[in-house]
Structures are given as structure tokens and as C-alpha cells.
Amino acid sequence: MRQTAGVTVLRWLSVSSLLCWLWLTCCHGFFWRTDQRLPPRRPPARWPEVAVLVPARDEAEVLPASLPSLLAQRYPGRARVILVDDHSSDGTGALAERLGAAGGLPLTVTTPPPLPPGWTGKLWALRHGVELAGTGAEYLLLTDADIAHGPDSLAGLVAAAESNGLDLVSQMARLRVATAWERRIVPAFVYFFAQLYPFRRSNRPGARTAAAAGGCSLVRREALERAGGIAGIRGAVIDDVSLARAVKSSGGRIWLGLAEQVDSVRPYPRLAQLWQMVSRSAYAQLRHSPALLLGTVLGLSLVYLVPPVATVAGLVGGRPSVLLTGAAAWALMAGTFLPMVRYYRQPAGAALLLPFTALLYLLMTVDSAVQHWRGRGSAWKGRTYPRTG
Template identity: 80%
Template structure:
């Protein structure tokens, strides 16, 4: 048995395990659970952190203000130091007959806080005694009944956190290539069914649309408990679940991102700014991820071609089966995004791009550029003691800039 055949066989075994034992991650039928209208609709505050979002706000904020929610609700947009008139534009979108809108600005975040979480903390404070908080990004548009459906799901199923992964744009060629794979990889890393299971260690949320009970957030330590976390949504879900709360994550039907990513460079930045943070800034995890991506996604097409050219059926056959499993598991996500099944064969190429994005994310961190977003750069948060909250910041080395 050739070395190539052994490697191809290991890749096939990996795909058999992923397909059958990784929480059925590839299925796209995880939608809002069964729900009914509650006897009393609780008060909700919709908190929107926004930094330089004048381009997308006219497409997203009106959908929040026009929510058909039977109970008391209001929108709080927190202008995080924008320089493009985001706050003024938001005020101009308010109108009679829509949900009340408050626009506030907390000023620059103190050391140890990311800008988004500092803005969220301010918005949560302004929400007062609202029973639920809908944390949603400024580029997310909601269907008219989105809020009511989220609250009904939380109340009917006694959930402390309900999150939907917004449907991202797939209008340009690069969006069509990168975006479905982005959600597919996320689900592979955090299988939704496993995350939704009480008591399971896996916990995740999607920051674009997260409804959380205020009491559950307070019990978990509030926004301050994750103040330095770049990947705030996953860390929030972990906190809530660790404190005994019930969380739920699934794909959206009425929640869509309106942010365009027309070029590869913009999508590259979206992924690379947090990829190394996702790996906890660990070199061993980075090495394992690179080897794992290569073995699982790159070996099947390479081994198939090499095996056919060399007449090595022992390599070509398992490689072909592995590539087929890869394509079959990717097909449901392509269907969710309305893409043709044939595009599943391109997943190895897309995975290769993600491998390079992950390496680039680590290189940027090593160069002191960290997770950069809209003029701010964040270093690696770490726990300084065993009981420190998630995202507790570590001081920057002498001569290095502190996070904005």
C-alpha cells in the first residue's frame, strides 16, 4: 500500500467520522423551534452597536423600527465613535408609528474593552429593566415578525439565549464562493444540534442576531465578563450556558446581512481578523488546524489526480469517496443559499483559501496588528487567573500599543 494511499484512506476515515459523528453539522434544518404566542409579551430592548455604518444603516435600521411586536419594545443604537454621520443618519430614520429610537454614544472604550462590547454595555445599561435584549449588528435586516418569533421561541421553550445565523449576501462571485463555506465551516466547528443540547460542552451564538434574557446575562456577569473578547458571540453563549442557562442557535429565515463584500480582499479581512483568535492564539492549534484542513479538504482532490496519473487505485478510490462525501455534506448549505449543486466540487479550493486566511491571521497577530476592524486593533485576550472572566485582557508588552 503506497504512502499516498494511506494518506487518502486517513482522509476518507476523517470524512466518515465528520459525516456521521460531528453532530450532523451539515444539515440545514435547524430553524427556530416550535413556538406559540405567550400570554404576556415581555418588554424587549433592541441594542445595535454601530461604528461607521452610514452605508448600510438605511437598509437595516428601518427593518428594526418597523417590527410588528405585540409588546413594549424600543431600539437603542449606540454610536461607537463613528466619523461618517452614523448617529445623525439613524436619528433621521425615526418616524411616528415606528418603534421608539434612542441614539447614544458612550465615548471611546477604556483599555481592555473592544469597541463593540463597550457599546453593547452602554446599550444594555440604557435598556433598563427590559426582560429581553436583542443584540443585533448594524448590517442586519430583520423581517417584520423577526422579533416576535424570537421572543415566542424563547418563551415557549424556556430558552435564555436564542440566536440565528443571519443569511449573508451571495451576489458577487467571491461572495458565492466564500460565504456558504463560511457558514458550513462554522457549523462544523460548532454543530448546532450539539450546541443546543442542555449540558453539552459545545456552546455558540451568532452575534448578528442574539436574543438574551436580561437576568441570564446579569447572572453570567454581564457584558463586562467578555469585555476583551474578539469573538464575543461564542463567548457570550459559553457564559450563559456555563451558568446553567439554555441556549439555542440555528439558521435564519427572516434575518439577512446587507453588508456587501464585492472583492476577495474584504472577505479575506472578515475571516482573517478573528481566525487566530478562534484558535486562542495558540501555535499548536494553528499547526493542527493547517494540517487538518490540508488532510480533510486538500488531500482528496490531490490524491485522486495523483492516483489516477500513477495508476494507484488504492489512493484514487478512497480519495474519490472522500471528495464525494465532502460535496454531499456541502450540498445542503449550497441549497440554503440557492446555489447549484455543482459548486460543491469547489469546496477544496475554498478551503485552501481559508487555510491561507488562517495563516495570515496568525502572521498579522505576530506582527502586532492583531484583530483589526474599522481603525482599531486588538491583541490576544487571556485569563490572568483561573476564575477570570472570558476575555479578561492581558496588558500589552512594553512598547506595544494597548487596544483601542
Template identity: 65%
Template sequence: MGQTAHVSADVWTSVVTVVPALSLAAWLWLLLARGFFWRTDIRLPAREEPAVWPSVCVVVPARDEAAVLPASLPSLLAQDYPGRAEVFLIDDGSTDGTGELACELARRHEGLPLTVASPGEPPAGWTGKLWAVRHGIGLARAREPDYLLLTDADIAHAPDSLRGLVSAAGAGGFDVVSQMARLRVESLWERLVVPAFVYFFAQLYPFRWIDDGRAGSGRTRRTRTAAAAGGCVLLRTEAAERARIPDTIRHAVIDDVALARAVKGSGGRVWLGLADRVDSVRPYPRLHDLWRMIARSAYAQLRHSLPLLAGTVVGLALVYLVPPVAVLVGVVTGQVSTAFLGGAAWLVMAGTYLPMLRYCRQPPWLAPLLPFTAFLYLLMTVDSAVQHYRGRGAAWKGRTYARPDGVPGPVPEEG
């Protein structure tokens, strides 16, 4: 009996030492070998204004956006752009007067010309947003634009936003220039959840890996990592036609990543970074609002795969939850090595989170709370899978999108 207890104690000691050691090793790998995802210095590339400004058509899909449109649409109409540009707002079956409000805002605010149109209900196999984008691109093609700016109805642009995007695309030879809009961070739950949203996105798709540097930035290895931020995507029209955007991604719930993959897969070049002068004006004051926003696409990100879901849950637990638990266990049981390893992993975790908190203009004391936020994301991901199998997955604004049969999942990412 005493020998059995001794063996059990040895096993326990090994577990409480090895598991936090694995967590620390994972964090050291993330710190040094995951494209320095935690840095926030990837901003719009150096710009060289062209001698002749290309023409641009701005496409804004909008469904029930009357609450945010007054804070976003006037910023598009007021763009200080030297070339030819116009805006197409595609009203995707709104019931709150979005289209009428857009016309009224255009009458009140001088600036770029605005066309408001409606595509009708999307056919089977199309998401509503991409059906609206398709209709907007179809209208824009009559103007033969050099670029398309795809931007959401809740995104406000500084007056020089379009100018900067086009300059960066031309100077860098990019087919896609996308900026992740600075998200609103005001309520308590926004402070806890929103900076982590961008942090986790960058961890999945390190911005440095997205542009493979064929124009001479020092990278010589072609990478398959591709992503964009759907709120602000400048797309070269020629690249859109080559990649057959949006038809090839018509079923995609995570349409921005799918767009970037399609463009890159057809030989295009993609750049993604953080925005300084492009802002989301949509509020998420309650945890419920944020939960719905994240859970609607979390399981789609995992390709609706139960093994990937299980691996994600285990990975999140090992990387984010083990460090604080190890510190607590080490302190309670007197296992100094356990507490040290857990504390070291927690310190690295918090340190990598600080740059994102600074970017989001949040206090540094939120950094040690990242394990709690990661636990929320774990629950949201599990809930996303549960809702999927209940037939309510990817539900948004009155529509539910199931993954079409025979549609292949995304290509795995690599650096």
C-alpha cells in the same frame, strides 16, 4: 541500488494509499459523528405565543455603518411586536454620520421608539463593540426589559422577527435564542466563500450539540458546546445579569461565542440555528473584503496558539486538500486505489456541502470547489497569525485588539 529504489517505491505506494484513506475516514466520521453539522434543518423552534408579551429592548452597536443603515434600521423600527419594545442604537465613535442618519431614519419611519447614544472611546481591555453593547444594556436596564435583543447594524429583520424570537425563547425555556443571519451571496467571491463560512462554523459548533435538551428533547448528557451568531441574539435579561454580560467577555474578539459560553457556563440554556427571515445586508464584493472579515478573528479562534495553528493547517490539508490531490496523483500514476479513495472522500465532502449551498440559494456545481475554498481559508488563517505577530491582529474599522495578558483562552469544545 535496485533494492533502495524498490523500498522507495513501496514507501510511496503506502503513502499515496494511507493518506487518502485517512482523509476518507475523517469524512465518514464528520458525516456521521459530528452532530450532523452539514444538515440545515435547525430552524427557529416551534412557537407558542404568550398570553402576555414580555418587554424587549433592542441594542444595536454601530461604527461607521451609514452605508448599510438605511437597509437595516427601518426593519427594526417596523417590528410587529405586541408587547413593549424600543431600540437603542449606540454610535461607537463613527465618523460617517451614523448617529445622525439613524435619527433621520427614525423621523422618516414610524414604529418603535429609537434612542441614539454614544459611549465614547472604550477603555483598555474592552473591544469597541462590547463597550457599546455595555452602554446600550445600561440604558435599557432603566426600562427593566425581560429580554435584550443584541443585533448588528447590518442585519435586516422581517416584521415578525422579534415576535418569533420571543415566542421561541418562552416556549422552549431558552436564555439565548440566536439565529445565524442569511448572509448576502451575490458576487463571485461571495458565492465561493460565504456559504463555506457558515458550513465551517457549523462544523466547529454543531447546532444540535448547543442545546443539551434539558427540557426533554432527548439529550441527557450535558455538553459544553456553546455558540451564538452575533448578528441576532435574543438574551434573557436575568441570564445576562447572572452571567455578567458583557463585562465577563469584554476582551473577546469572537464575542458571540464568548457570550454563549458565559450564559451556558452560568447554567443558562442556549439555542442556535439558521435564519429564514433575518438577513445580512453587508456586501463583500471583493476577495479582499472577505479576507479581512475572516482573517481578523481566525487566529483568535485558535487562542493565539502556534501548535493549534499547525494542527489546523495539517487538518485542513488532510481533510480538504488531500482528496482532489489524491485523485490527480492516482490518475497520473495509475494508482487506482489512490484515485478511488480520494474520489470517495471528495464525493462525501461535496455531498455534505450541498445542503448549505441550497440554503444559500447557490448552484450545486459549487460543491466540488470546496477544496479550493478551504485552501483560501487556510491561507486566511495563516495570514491572521502573521498579522497578529506583526501587531496588526484583529484589526477592524481603525482599531486593533491584542489578546490581553492573563486572559484565559476559550474552553475546548466537546459534544
């Protein structure tokens, strides 16, 4: 009797998971497609002035691979780079000045005042950079210190904004996938982000969804001021999404897609480093809500873990209905993940391992909540932001 009841429960769970995957595949903004690239563009009649803002804290390891790419931008108009050295302890500022001496776009290296309460370090650095940029810059490119840009990246971003009347143009940088753990975690990271914030919906003017990628976001200065400036999101841990929401809710047009000339050079060779990257903001993504955490754990289990469990149980136990529904759900899961796997130039078979990666993300999310409940908040670069609610 117990075995029959267990099979019945597993059968219904596998059917529910399959229904979820049918809905996700067909009705969730086609989040799994990777065709959102820079929209059609043409050179503007006048190239607007741009200030490139780079917040940097203890970035001496990656700066030689990223900063020269910004200084070497082939931009037809006026542009300059402002690197805000956020009180680094590894000589980031001095290294930046040496790299700037090699030529290219004008470089300013500056340090902000001490971090005040209520601000995250990155946003405080960006606010300082915005002030230093002055009113002459019509656009601000907010880019992280670990992001390398192709030589025409800035020109492409500005042309896309000018040609399409966009106030925020953001590209999800292609993250590094050199090690085994990077190959297992990184493509899924972008896939899950797109599932949470479908790019097509975010790019639709009337849709409520709004998202951006903090590593590469070109914002029109007027739109930023209309949205309340950097101060309007000063305490946000997930600053890129908060910026996109602020710009879109104030009437601005935003666009987010995958990058072709923007790459992260930061290495994450060990699982512990990738774990920290995800867990530091995962619970903030759930608005620090225990109810949302519980729903996320149950949802991830149903959508990602039930299909392989049902497939194996149905095969071993000779239950064709459980086997078929579980395998069908797993196939849809792998099929929607495959475009992202190909975007990262990984073997197609890696798409079948998404349930294992999803389990890791589930554990990372729970760990993020545990750290929050312990009062550690979001820790990054030697700073801990305590919980606010």
C-alpha cells in the same frame, strides 16, 4: 523506489482522509444538516418588554437597508430600539435619527464614553446600550447594524424563547452572496462554523459545545446578568461564542440555528474584504496557540486538500486504490456541503469546489496568525486590538 514510496504515502493519506470524512459525516453532531430553524413556538400569554441594541460604527452605508426593518417590527408587546453610535466618522448617528423620524418603534440614538483599555469597541457599545435599556426590558436583542429583519422576526424570537424556556436564542443571519467571491466564500464560512460548533450539540443542555451568532442574539436579561453581564466578556474578539459559553456555563439554556427572516446586507464584493472578515478573528478562534495553528493547517490539508490531490493523482497515475479512496472522500465532502449550498440557493456543482475554498481559509488562518505575531492583533473599523498573550 521513490515513486512507490510516494504512492504508498498518498494511499495512506487518502485512506486517512476518507476515515475522517466518515467520522465527520456520521459522528460529529450532523453539523452539515441545515434543519436547525426556530423551534416550535406559540404566542405567550404576556409579551415581555424588549430592548433592541444596535452597536454601530461607521455604518452609514448599510443603515438605510437595516434600521428601518427593526423600526417596522410587528411586536405585540413593548419594544424600542437603541442604536449606540460608537464614535462614527461618517454621520451614522445623524442618519439613524433621520431614519427614526419616519416612525415605527421608538428609537434612541446614543454615544458611549471613550473606549477604555481591555474592552472591544462592540462590547463597550453594547454595555452602554444595556445600561440605557434599564431594568424594564426582560429581553435584549443584540443585532448588528448590517442585519435586516423580517417584520415578524422579533416576535418569533421572543415566542421561541418563551415557549421553550430558552435564555439565549440566536440565528445565523443569511449572508449576502451577490458576487462571485461571496458565492465562493460565504456558504463555506457558515459550513466551517457549524463544523467547529455543531448546532445540535450547542443546543443540547448537557453538551459542552456552546455557540451563538452575534448578528442576531436574543438574550434574557436575567441570564445575561447571571453570566456576568457584558463586562464578563469585555475583551472577547469572538464575542458571540463567548456570550453563549457564559450563558450556558451559568445554567442558561441556549439555542442556535439558521435564519429565515434575518439577512445581512453588508456587501463583500472583493476577496480582500472577505479575507479581512475571516482573518481578523481566525487566530483568536485558535486561542492564539501555535500548536493549534499547526494542527489546524495539517488537519485542513488532510481533510480538504488530500481528496482532490489523491483523486487526480490516482487517475493520472493509474492507481485505482488511490483514485477510489480520494474520490470517495471528496464525494463525502461535497455531499455534506450540499445542504449549505442549497440553503444559499447556489448550483449543486459548487459543492465540488469546497477544497479550493478550504485552501483559501487555510491561508487566511495563517495570515491571521502572522498579523497577531506582528503585534497588530485583531483590526476592525479603524481599531486594532493588540495581542494579549
